[in-house]
């Protein structure tokens with residue numbers, strides 16, 4: 001599935017990084033970076049947890 005982040009909603013609290021550090025990462029300026037744009041079978045559960053954890057509903061999965 002394709003991972004989309006609405007950076008206008010994101011408040012850089014790193015909850016998604018805590019759930020899926022292989023996919024989400026805050027850079028040195030506290031801007032969220034996507035390390036990959038598609039889920040893999042190995043990380044899809046972690047990404048779904050990140051979607052659920054985001055208090056701003058900034059992450060969506062396309063093709064879910």
Ligand code: SF4
Nearest residue numbers: 010011013014016054
């Ligand atoms: S959990 Fe949501 S608000 Fe927090 S850094 Fe990730 S995308 Fe941004």
